[in-house]
Amino acid sequence: MKKKVTTGIKELDKMLYDGVYEQSVTALNGASGTGKTTFGMQFIVGGIKKNEPGIIVSFEQFPEQLYRDASSFKWDFRKYEKEGKLKIVFTSPEVFQAELEKEKGLIDQYTLEIGAKRILIDPVTYFRYLAQDNGSLRITYNRLVNGIKRCGLTGFLTCELGQFYGDSGQIDEELAFVVDNIILLRYVEIESRIYTALTILKTRGSNRAKDIRRYEITPKGIEIQKIFEGREGLLTGTPRRTFAERLAKEFEL
Amino acid sequence: MLDLILSPRAILIYHVFSGFLSSLIVLFFFLSYLESREIGKIFLALSFTAFALHYILHSIQILTNVAGVALDLSGRWVEAVGLVLISYVIVKQLVQSETFSSWYLIGSFVLTSLFAVVCFATVDFNIPSYNLHWTELVWSVVQAVVFGFLTIPIFLSWLKMRQAGIAAFTVVFFLWSFSRLLHLINHLFFQYKLRLIIASEKMIELLALFLLLGYALHRFYLKGEPKPKT
Ligand SMILES: Nc1ncnc2c1ncn2[C@@H]1O[C@H](COP(=O)(O)OP(=O)(O)O)[C@@H](O)[C@H]1O
Ligand SMILES: [Mg+2]
Numbered sequence: 001m002k003k004k005v006t007t008g009i010k011e012l013d014k015m016l017y018d019g020v021y022e023q024s025v026t027a028l029n030g031a032s033g034t035g036k037t038t039f040g041m042q043f044i045v046g047g048i049k050k051n052e053p054g055i056i057v058s059f060e061q062f063p064e065q066l067y068r069d070a071s072s073f074k075w076d077f078r079k080y081e082k083e084g085k086l087k088i089v090f091t092s093p094e095v096f097q098a099e100l101e102k103e104k105g106l107i108d109q110y111t112l113e114i115g116a117k118r119i120l121i122d123p124v125t126y127f128r129y130l131a132q133d134n135g136s137l138r139i140t141y142n143r144l145v146n147g148i149k150r151c152g153l154t155g156f157l158t159c160e161l162g163q164f165y166g167d168s169g170q171i172d173e174e175l176a177f178v179v180d181n182i183i184l185l186r187y188v189e190i191e192s193r194i195y196t197a198l199t200i201l202k203t204r205g206s207n208r209a210k211d212i213r214r215y216e217i218t219p220k221g222i223e224i225q226k227i228f229e230g231r232e233g234l235l236t237g238t239p240r241r242t243f244a245e246r247l248a249k250e251f252e253l
Numbered sequence: 254m255l256d257l258i259l260s261p262r263a264i265l266i267y268h269v270f271s272g273f274l275s276s277l278i279v280l281f282f283f284l285s286y287l288e289s290r291e292i293g294k295i296f297l298a299l300s301f302t303a304f305a306l307h308y309i310l311h312s313i314q315i316l317t318n319v320a321g322v323a324l325d326l327s328g329r330w331v332e333a334v335g336l337v338l339i340s341y342v343i344v345k346q347l348v349q350s351e352t353f354s355s356w357y358l359i360g361s362f363v364l365t366s367l368f369a370v371v372c373f374a375t376v377d378f379n380i381p382s383y384n385l386h387w388t389e390l391v392w393s394v395v396q397a398v399v400f401g402f403l404t405i406p407i408f409l410s411w412l413k414m415r416q417a418g419i420a421a422f423t424v425v426f427f428l429w430s431f432s433r434l435l436h437l438i439n440h441l442f443f444q445y446k447l448r449l450i451i452a453s454e455k456m457i458e459l460l461a462l463f464l465l466l467g468y469a470l471h472r473f474y475l476k477g478e479p480k481p482k483t
Contacts, residue, residue, distance in 0.1 A: 060271035230414055244419075246346050250293030251407070252418035253285045253470045 004206075005117075008046020009039070011224035012183075015200055015209035020181055024204065025145045025155040027124075029171045030185030034196055035217045036158035037069065039185070040120040042221045043156045045075050048085045053118035055110050055153070059126050063090045073221050082116050100143045100179055111117045111151040119153045119209035124175065125160040138174045145178045171201070180204040184214075188233065189238050198224060198236055258452045265315045267455050273310030274462040275301050281383045281469040300342075329392060333426040336399055336456030343403055364402055367395075391444075393437040400430035428461040 004019040007026075013019045020026055028036045037060075044054035058066055066088065070077045087110045100162070112115060117223035129135035148155040157173050157179065159227035176182055182202040188195045194236055198215050200208045212234045214225040230245030241249070280300035287289075305311060310328040317324075403428040409418040432454045439450040 007356075045290070087378065109476035172442070240308050243349075243406075245342065245347055246349070247407060247410040248414045248416045249291055250342055250346070251422045252416065253281050253469045 005052070006046045006050065008042040008044070008049075009222050009224060011213070011220075012198075015211075015224070016181070016203060017207045017209075019219045020154060020203075021205065022154055023149050023152055023182040025148055025157060025173075025178075026181040026183060027157045027175050027179040028156060028185065029161055030158075031161045031187060034185035034187065035215075035222060036160070036185060037122050038217055039183075039222055040073065040156045040158055041066075041070055041073070042118050044086065044118055045124070045221075046082055047118040047154075051085075053085045053087075053114040054118035054120065055107070055116045056116070057096060057106075057119065057121045059090065059091050059093050059096070059123065059183045060090075063088070069158070073219065079127070087114050088117065093130055097116050097127065097130060097140060100140065100147055105147065107147050107151050107153070111153060114153075116153060119148055119151075119155045121155065123160050125158075128172065128174075133174050134174055136175075136176065141175055166212040172238070177204070184235075186235065187237060188228070188234055192227075195228075197228065199235070255448050255452055258455070261315065265312060265474055267459065268315065270398045271387065271462055272312060274459075274466055275305035275308060278462070278465050278469060279305060279474070284426045284473075286464060293345075296338050296342045300335045300338035302332050305340065307332040307335065322444040329388070340399060340403060343406055347406060360402070364398065374381075388438055390437070393440060397430050397433035397437055400426050400433065404430060417468060417471070421464060425461045425465055426458050428464075431469040432461075458472045 002021045002023065005022050006013050006019045007016065008142065030036045041056070044056055047054045050068050056066070060066060063155050067077050075223045077086060077088060081088065089106065089110065091106075096106065099107070107116075107119065121144070122159045124141070127140045127144075128137055131140060144157070145155070157175070159175055161170065171182065171184065180202075181200070181204065184199050184201050186199070188197045196215055196217075199212045200210075202208075211227045213227055216223050216225065230242045230248070231239040232242050261337045279298050282294050282301060286294035286298065305347050307328050308329060310324055314328065345469045404423060407419050408423045409428060420429050435454045435457070439447050439454075439474050443450070445451075
């Protein structure tokens with residue numbers, strides 16, 4: 001039986017019945033700004049705090065931005081790097097993909113270097129643009145996931161969803177196929193305000209909470225809150241009130 | 254004590270006062286509508302307008318001291334309209350609901366239809382020789398059942414949402430249903446002679462109105478308070 005490890009977010013661990021399995025790969029799906037990078041960074045920080053060094057592979061063009069974003073949550077990535085607890089790799093998806101095809105590529109190299117236990121790849125969406133067709137995309141994703149597992153790492157992959165909201169967030173099917181866990185982050189519109197909601201769609205070999213929970217990005221990181229009370233159809237992005245909520249509204253003075 | 258409560262003057266005061274309280278609740282629902290634009294509140298305001306009118310018609314009846322068929326009937330009809338309006342608000346939500354089972358819907362429909370039929374029946378059969386006994390009987394059965402029936406979805410909603418509004422209305426509908434049931438019992442078994450029941454009926458109805466008013470005042474007091482930042 002494999003061990004479970006923390007995601008770095010206490011409430012999310014609870015929803016996952018004590019975290020994710022070691023050497024499992026989790027896909028974080030969400031539109032731009034839903035907090036995928038933040039979730040991923042918190043996962044890495046959660047590991048560092050437990051003496052599990054981590055690797056961040058970032059395809060963002062501006063390295064400075066990642067350090068700055070991290071420092072806004074009081075995570076000092078430069079310090080972690082100096083202490084050998086963190087390795088941040090800024091690279092292009094093309095280079096990274098080529099590395100994946102090698103016998104001993106980038107991931108293997110850095111894992112050995114710092115004794116990494118975790119990896120965040122942010123975002124894997126670029127591979128879709130590089131791939132000729134769904135078949136070759138699936139091969140890339142497979143290589144990626146196998147590479148992570150071969151190195152004994154626990155992985156988080158972020159995946160950018162096209163639409164902000166609308167019909168239940170279309171997740172990347174090729175990716176969904178190869179990962180162990182799928183987490184969906186969504187924007188939800190309620191009474192002219194945008195909220196963010198999280199739901200766990202899949203956990204291979206483990207139970208999970210099936211609720212749709214609110215979460216917020218606070219200066220302390222991700223904070224998962226209660227379920228949306230009195231609402232139905234949250235995954236459509238424009239939830240309806242439940243019967244109870246509607247009656248309560250009508251009879252409220 | 255009973256003599257005092259059931260003296261014609263006290264009964265008159267009771268009706269006038271109930272009419273006044275109902276009108277206040279109309280006002281609160283209307284203000285609440287202006288704020289939230291929930292169309293259901295207009296229906297509830299209209300419903301309480303009907304209840305208020307019913308109390309006023311009753312007061313006139315007592316004041317003029319005529320057992321007028323026309324006044325009595327119009328009072329009942331106005332009350333019926335109020336009852337239909339309030340049921341409409343709830344049944345409409347039930348229809349749109351996916352969480353409530355269809356038997357409840359069908360039940361509501363059958364009861365509402367039955368209610369309508371009974372209303373027509375009382376008029377048709379009774380205008381020539383207005384049979385107060387029969388009308389009274391049917392009337393209390395219908396009201397007890399309708400209010401009892403409306404209590405259930407509101408109560409279930411309260412279980413889910415725990416909001417003061419539906420809590421207040423759960424109690425109010427229950428009290429109204431209960432007072433009609435007392436009326437019915439008095440009518441059937443005591444030929445409407447048990448004065449204690451008559452007095453308690455009236456007190457219960459008044460209590461329900463006071464409860465609603467208390468809730469309304471509490472809400473408006475809270476609204477006056479500066480809201481904490483969210
Ligand atoms: N220190 C912070 N406190 C609160 N919110 C923050 C903080 N830092 C970033 N955010 C919010 O996080 C969001 C971006 O999160 P990010 O993880 O970059 O999203 P994604 O990777 O899904 O595009 C922004 O909407 C921003 O407002
Ligand atoms: Mg990002």
